[in-house]
Amino acid sequence: xxxxxxxxxxxxxxxxxxxxxxxxxxxxxxxxxxxxxxxxxxxxxxxxxxxxxxxxxxxxxxxxxxxxxxxxxxxxxxxxxxxxxxxxxxxxxxxxxxxxxxxxxxxxxxxxxxxxxxxxxxxxxxxxxxxxxxxxxxxxxxxxxxxxxxxxxxxxxxxxxxxxxxxxxxxxxxxxxxxxxxxxxxxxxxxxxxxxxxxxxx
DNA sequence: TCAGCGATTAACT
DNA sequence: GTTAATCGCTGAA
Numbered sequence: 001x002x003x004x005x006x007x008x009x010x011x012x013x014x015x016x017x018x019x020x021x022x023x024x025x026x027x028x029x030x031x032x033x034x035x036x037x038x039x040x041x042x043x044x045x046x047x048x049x050x051x052x053x054x055x056x057x058x059x060x061x062x063x064x065x066x067x068x069x070x071x072x073x074x075x076x077x078x079x080x081x082x083x084x085x086x087x088x089x090x091x092x093x094x095x096x097x098x099x100x101x102x103x104x105x106x107x108x109x110x111x112x113x114x115x116x117x118x119x120x121x122x123x124x125x126x127x128x129x130x131x132x133x134x135x136x137x138x139x140x141x142x143x144x145x146x147x148x149x150x151x152x153x154x155x156x157x158x159x160x161x162x163x164x165x166x167x168x169x170x171x172x173x174x175x176x177x178x179x180x181x182x183x184x185x186x187x188x189x190x191x192x193x194x195x196x197x198x199x200x201x202x
Numbered sequence: 203t204c205a206g207c208g209a210t211t212a213a214c215t
Numbered sequence: 216g217t218t219a220a221t222c223g224c225t226g227a228a
Contacts, residue, residue, distance in 0.1 A: 204227090
């Protein structure tokens with residue numbers, strides 16, 4: 001069963017459930033007439049104003065974080081370290097700034113586009129392992145920030161893929177040591193054994 | 203107005 | 216194992 005996920009899927013306030021449920025879903029982008037797609041194999045949840053790791057912690061509201069306060073079902077694209085674009089799916093309802101970071105995808109179609117964008121062979125797992133790499137492989141940039149995920153530039157489909165419970169692993173989030181105790185929350189989800197999942201260290 | 207740093211990656215030694 | 220790349224947000228002056 002193949003279908004584009006509807007807006008009501010994203011407005012679910014249970015971001016942890018969505019972060020886990022998005023594993024196995026297919027992320028599509030269409031830029032300049034070229035379609036590319038990948039299976040989501042790694043995510044992280046960012047939950048609202050009480051999450052110290054979130055840009056919206058404490059109710060911070062700026063031109064950058066404004067996107068996260070929108071109603072669920074839009075893309076939040078943010079430039080990190082001045083080099084890498086990170087792609088998030090905004091969840092929950094308006095004024096509740098929750099999001100799911102897409103950390104890794106498994107290339108499904110448009111591999112030639114990905115090779116061109118990443119300048120490396122699609123045979124290398126590094127082509128879409130890690131949030132910056134996955135976004136670049138799919139051609140995601142800031143022009144997609146705030147776009148509806150129900151539109152025709154970027155969207156997510158359900159192809160009926162689901163992983164058995166013992167293949168879905170949760171653990172602490174990566175790269176958020178500054179978040180003190182919240183850095184220990186097991187809000188990262190990934191598919192065990194998938195070669196595109198980023199490794200904590202390598 | 204401006205210095206400091208980040209939800210990172212790849213190319214070095 | 217270490218470090219450069221590089222830009223917009225944050226918070227203090």
